[in-house]
Amino acid sequence: MALPKSRHSKARSRKRRANWKLPAPNLQICPNCEGYKTRHVACPECGYYMGRAVMEVKES
Ligand SMILES: [Zn+2]
Incomplete structure (x- = not known):
């Protein structure tokens, strides 16, 4: 299984998830x-x- 070479920063994960929206x-x-x-x-x-x-x- 592929292993990540280094850990992502919290900001990097959060920036990616910031573009994840409901249609x-x-x-x-x-x-x-x-x-x-x-x-x-x-x-x-x-x-x-x-x-x-x-x-x-x-x-109502
Ligand atoms: Zn109606």
């Missing part, structure tokens, strides 16, 4: 309420999926 969610516009929703998931605003209500939405 932005792929948001779509809901055809029922025009709010943003994620694909293949019921709309969090109106609870609609595939043109019908599939869950109750709590009003």
